[in-house]
Amino acid sequence: MYDTADPLFWRELAKENMRIHKQSGTKGDCIEARELIIALPEPLVELDPEKLLRGVVERFREKYGVDCIAALHHNKTKTNYHIHLIFSERKRKEVVNEKIATRNMFYNENGKHVRTKKEILDENGNIRDGCYIIKKGEVYERDIFSAKDKQFKSKAFLKEAKVYLMDHINTLLPEGYPKLTIFDDEEVYLPMLKIGKNNPKEAEIIAANELRTAWNQIADQAMVEGVPQADIKKIKQVEIMEAARKSIKEHGKEPGRFNRILREAMQHLRKLILKIRDAVKIPEVVVPEVPIHHKSEIHTDVKKPVIPKKPVEPELSKRFKSYYATYKKLEGVGKEIRKLEDKLETLQKELSQTTGFFKGKERNRIIGEIADTQVEISRKRASLSKIAIKAKCGSVEDFYTKYNASKVSHNEYMKKLKAWEDKYGSGEDTSTPKDEPKEKKTPKKTQDDVSTPKRMLNMVSMRAELQKKKEVVKERDEHREPTIIKKKENNIGLE
Numbered sequence: 001m002y003d004t005a006d007p008l009f010w011r012e013l014a015k016e017n018m019r020i021h022k023q024s025g026t027k028g029d030c031i032e033a034r035e036l037i038i039a040l041p042e043p044l045v046e047l048d049p050e051k052l053l054r055g056v057v058e059r060f061r062e063k064y065g066v067d068c069i070a071a072l073h074h075n076k077t078k079t080n081y082h083i084h085l086i087f088s089e090r091k092r093k094e095v096v097n098e099k100i101a102t103r104n105m106f107y108n109e110n111g112k113h114v115r116t117k118k119e120i121l122d123e124n125g126n127i128r129d130g131c132y133i134i135k136k137g138e139v140y141e142r143d144i145f146s147a148k149d150k151q152f153k154s155k156a157f158l159k160e161a162k163v164y165l166m167d168h169i170n171t172l173l174p175e176g177y178p179k180l181t182i183f184d185d186e187e188v189y190l191p192m193l194k195i196g197k198n199n200p201k202e203a204e205i206i207a208a209n210e211l212r213t214a215w216n217q218i219a220d221q222a223m224v225e226g227v228p229q230a231d232i233k234k235i236k237q238v239e240i241m242e243a244a245r246k247s248i249k250e251h252g253k254e255p256g257r258f259n260r261i262l263r264e265a266m267q268h269l270r271k272l273i274l275k276i277r278d279a280v281k282i283p284e285v286v287v288p289e290v291p292i293h294h295k296s297e298i299h300t301d302v303k304k305p306v307i308p309k310k311p312v313e314p315e316l317s318k319r320f321k322s323y324y325a326t327y328k329k330l331e332g333v334g335k336e337i338r339k340l341e342d343k344l345e346t347l348q349k350e351l352s353q354t355t356g357f358f359k360g361k362e363r364n365r366i367i368g369e370i371a372d373t374q375v376e377i378s379r380k381r382a383s384l385s386k387i388a389i390k391a392k393c394g395s396v397e398d399f400y401t402k403y404n405a406s407k408v409s410h411n412e413y414m415k416k417l418k419a420w421e422d423k424y425g426s427g428e429d430t431s432t433p434k435d436e437p438k439e440k441k442t443p444k445k446t447q448d449d450v451s452t453p454k455r456m457l458n459m460v461s462m463r464a465e466l467q468k469k470k471e472v473v474k475e476r477d478e479h480r481e482p483t484i485i486k487k488k489e490n491n492i493g494l495e
Helices: 007-024 042-046 049-064 155-172 202-225 229-251 255-279 320-353 357-390 396-424 447-451 453-478
Strands: 034-039 068-074 081-087 092-100 105-107 132-134 139-145
Touching (some): 007 139, 034 155, 042 081, 049 081, 202 229, 202 255, 202 320, 202 357, 202 396, 320 357, 320 396, 357 396
Antiparallel strands (some): 034 081, 068 081, 105 132
16 A cells, blocks of 8 residues: 555545535535546566555656555456555645634534524434534634545546556556557447446346457458458447437437447448458558669779768668568458358358258257357457557557558658669668779889899890780781670679
């Protein structure tokens, strides 16, 4: 546990809230403080629990300036690590104002001040239950706390607090673990419903969550099949959200009606998948290859211009290769689902045609295969989100958003690289031309070369003999018939 105030603060806060609740005459329970339940990822179990709890609480206190008390919990099966954070809606004033009774003061059951004692007595002259008297000289009102901060009752506060605490928790997660995200109503997915302890509607909520899971899995399959996210969101908005609002307005909240709406929406999405599957084949992403250039002839008499720097590949483009591998995995699972769905359709047709009293065994066999195929389809759909999470993405939708962004970045980089190589070749980037002729260095003469006349005589005789041979070859070539010499060009490529 961790507390930013003393126990007396919470006792006084409870009294103040109870007093104001009675005076206002509001029905229902008195809200003495507000609570947030903060779910924590399991890897944070490795951290020091005291430091973890203190860090979360102090961060919240620093943001909103209110006192808090919190407890860090873990269930017996070690699968639900979470924090209960209770915070005050009121702030303690620096100067406490006390009001002292100058005479006996009488209060009725609602905590409202009345003028005379008779107003709180029953027929027998006894003080009624809930009524009380503050005697002369006692403190009847202490102005310790400020009024409740209205921002804590707004939905904007809850959304802001979620994002604020999520960002802090993400900084504590180990490298490589998927970051937490806040559920967005604009996404293609539907949220799961929480089942509290001893909830009488537990069975209904479990059935609803199964249908919500089925919708989320089919939405994953639709994205893998190539259905645009905008089309899936449109079906969700029109066929689920608007239809549910209309149903609640006409018939009230009935889980059975919402389940029917959800099943109809899934049928709409399946039809869209089949339409996309029949009309468009998913194009394969071809990674552009670096073009092969031939080595150009070296001209020592022409200087090349200065070559600019080679384009640098962005970080987003570098991730394209790993994202593309995940894309192919998702595509492969999508093809397996299509085969299973085709098999399921064939089995259902076969079952409808298998009629008659003596075909009971055959029908049972087909029914068993249909059940196994449905389970396999559900398992394959569930694996799509696991593949996306393994690629460090929160969901299939999140993966395709990142994949498409990296694909655009990669294509732009490859265009720039191709333009650079078409103009300057695939040589290395240098600040000076690579083919610039180098100055010839003449070897230094040693003392032996200068002082030895014998070597000089040998060189003169060798030059004379070489000149004679050149004249003989020239004379022989003049009497020879001309021939056509074909040159063979060697195309030298870059490996």
